[in-house]
Amino acid sequence: MMPDVSFGGLVVVSAVAFAVPLLLGLFPRLRLPSPVVELVAGVVIGPTVLGWVKPDDLVVQVLALIGLAFLLFLAGLEIDLRALRGRLLMFAAAGFGVSLALAVLSGFGLHAAGLAESPLLVAIILSSTALGVVTPVLKDAGESASDFGQLVIVAASIADFGAVILLTLFFSKEATSGSARLLLLAGFVVLLLVGGIAVARAGRSMRLSDALLRLQDTTAQIRVRGAVALLIGSVALAERFGLESILGAFIAGAILSLLDRDATMSHPQFRVKLEAIGFGFLIPIFFISSGVRFDVHALFASASTVARVPVFLVALLLVRAVPALLYRPMLDGRRVAAAGLLQATSLTFVVAAAQIGMELGVIGAATGAALIAAGLLSVLVFPLVALGLLGGGEGREAPAETAATPARS
Numbered sequence: 001m002m003p004d005v006s007f008g009g010l011v012v013v014s015a016v017a018f019a020v021p022l023l024l025g026l027f028p029r030l031r032l033p034s035p036v037v038e039l040v041a042g043v044v045i046g047p048t049v050l051g052w053v054k055p056d057d058l059v060v061q062v063l064a065l066i067g068l069a070f071l072l073f074l075a076g077l078e079i080d081l082r083a084l085r086g087r088l089l090m091f092a093a094a095g096f097g098v099s100l101a102l103a104v105l106s107g108f109g110l111h112a113a114g115l116a117e118s119p120l121l122v123a124i125i126l127s128s129t130a131l132g133v134v135t136p137v138l139k140d141a142g143e144s145a146s147d148f149g150q151l152v153i154v155a156a157s158i159a160d161f162g163a164v165i166l167l168t169l170f171f172s173k174e175a176t177s178g179s180a181r182l183l184l185l186a187g188f189v190v191l192l193l194v195g196g197i198a199v200a201r202a203g204r205s206m207r208l209s210d211a212l213l214r215l216q217d218t219t220a221q222i223r224v225r226g227a228v229a230l231l232i233g234s235v236a237l238a239e240r241f242g243l244e245s246i247l248g249a250f251i252a253g254a255i256l257s258l259l260d261r262d263a264t265m266s267h268p269q270f271r272v273k274l275e276a277i278g279f280g281f282l283i284p285i286f287f288i289s290s291g292v293r294f295d296v297h298a299l300f301a302s303a304s305t306v307a308r309v310p311v312f313l314v315a316l317l318l319v320r321a322v323p324a325l326l327y328r329p330m331l332d333g334r335r336v337a338a339a340g341l342l343q344a345t346s347l348t349f350v351v352a353a354a355q356i357g358m359e360l361g362v363i364g365a366a367t368g369a370a371l372i373a374a375g376l377l378s379v380l381v382f383p384l385v386a387l388g389l390l391g392g393g394e395g396r397e398a399p400a401e402t403a404a405t406p407a408r409s
Contacts, residue, residue, distance in 0.1 A: 009057035010285075013292075016041045017284035033133060033379050035287045035347060040376075042291020055293045060285065067286030069249040070278040071348055073231045075132050075160055076253020077271065078153075091330065092155035095323035095343075096127070096162055102319045103127040110315065115308050118362040120170055121353065125371060126312075126319040128163035128349035129156040130379065134342045137383045141390050148335050151327060152342050159320070161250070163349055168247045171356060191237070216270075224273050227256060246352055290351050290372075299369035308367070312374035317382075320344035334389045341386040350375035 020037045024030060045052045053060060100123075107123030110116040134156050135144065143149035215222035231252050238248030299305055321340030328336055354368040363371075 006057075007059060009053040009060045010063070012045055012052045013042075013060055013285055013288050016045060016288055020284070031384065033383070034284075035133070036376055036379050038284050038287035039291040039294065039351075039372075042288040043294050043296060044291075045288075046292035046294070048294075048296045053292050057292075060289050060292070063282060064286045064289035065245075067278075067282035067284070067289075068352060069231060069235050069245060070282045071132065071286060072164070072246045072249035072352075073253040073256075074275065074278050074283075075348070076250040076255075077257045077274070078131050078135055078157065078253075087330070088151050088154045091151060091327055092158050095155055095326050096158045098323040098326065099127050099159065099319050099343075100162075102322060106315045106319055110311070115311060116367055117364060118357060121167075121357045121362055122367075122371070124163055124166045124170070125346075125350055125353045126316055127159060127166075128346045128353075129159040129320060129343050130346045130348050131156040131160045132348060133345055133379055133383065137342065137345075137387065141387055143390065148331055148339065151330065152339050155339070155343055159343065160349065161254070163353075164244075164247050164250050167353055167356070168244045171244075171353075171360060171362065221273070223270050224277070227270075227274055228277075230256060244356070287351075290355070293355075294372060295365045295369045298365035299373060301366060305366045305370060308370035309373045309377070312371055313377050316346060316374060316378055317341075317344045320346070338386040338389040341382040341389070345378050345382045347375040347379045 017038065020041055021034055024032060024034060024037065042053075044050060047055065103123035103126040104119075106126055107116065107119035107121075110122055111119035116122045131153070135153060138144040138149040138152060141149075144153070212222055231249060234248035234252035234255075235245045236248070238245050238251075299309075317340075320343040321337075324336050324340030324343060327339055331339065351372055354363070354371045357363040358365060358368045
């Protein structure tokens with residue numbers, strides 16, 4: 001017998017998910033990121049304004065959770081582990097180290113000023129970069145394969161990976177010690193890597209390879225089903241280990257990126273198919289649902305709460321943009337500034353981490369709402385200014401040791 005569930009909320013969310021990119025396509029001069037508009041639309045259809053969708057709608061929330069996992073999965077898939085070497089890795093890693101130091105100082109400063117309850121969680125949030133937003137911006141600007149673009153992508157990859165790891169270590173829902181979480185994390189990563197190696201070796205079997213080739217474009221869509229199985233299995237395994245599910249999704253994407261290197265092992269449209277599932281169905285539901293759950297009343301409850309938004313935005317800019325000064329040996333002044341602005345662009349991780357923090361009770365609804373609002377502004381403002389800087393300079397670049405492989409969005 002089918003469970004008694006209502007699809008009314010999902011109908012509204014699906015209609016909004018269809019309407020947002022269509023409207024943006026009709027008015028291209030607006031140049032608004034789709035996730036931002038989806039989140040705002042979620043606020044409108046949620047209890048704050050129209051009340052068409054409830055925050056506790058079971059169907060919407062389940063699909064939103066899978067959408068978040070798919071978003072982190074695709075973010076992990078963006079990482080080109082072959083590019084994490086040479087000067088790019090050295091500069092990007094040094095920049096992230098400086099970012100962490102600045103983030104910790106900013107977090108404790110905000111805590112001392114009474115603007116944030118958990119300095120460590122705020123520090124982790126401030127150290128992140130929206131790789132899924134930055135990569136398309138670089139591709140649209142024709143910079144994704146340049147030394148500048150590769151440097152920003154590597155830096156964003158390290159920031160994404162580092163932020164997810166730190167969130168898992170310090171703010172997992174399971175009540176275990178930090179050392180125990182570290183051991184669980186190490187065991188989880190090793191287990192996934194061993195599984196990935198086993199899959200890679202099995203893929204070299206002629207019989208299995210022939211079967212994959214035969215089934216990949218049929219109704220079986222075998223490669224897509226395998227990727228989804230890897231995603232769901234990694235998320236379930238992460239939860240079994242007492243770790244955050246977003247870590248399992250992110251690492252699953254990184255492992256698939258590592259395995260999906262040989263043209264004979266992959267289909268040229270494989271990633272396009274995965275993006276169609278994610279961006280065409282599940283991920284918009286996550287952003288719209290986040291808007292439905294966004295506590296506007298908490299944000300505008302007092303002037304002091306609203307004042308936190310620009311403070312958090314400046315902190316985000318300070319933490320992620322200042323370390324870009326380390327890139328001066330490779331980039332000119334305009335591109336250093338553009339790199340800093342792109343690195344300071346963050347939304348996905350801010351939304352996910354803020355929701356986790358509120359669920360754990362380590363930050364209040366007002367702080368969570370202000371952090372998400374700051375993330376929204378960063379996505380709206382920073383990439384546009386960065387594009388202006390990229391369009392206004394010649395872009396001197398020193399040679400860098402990197403494999404010039406186009407980033408995938």
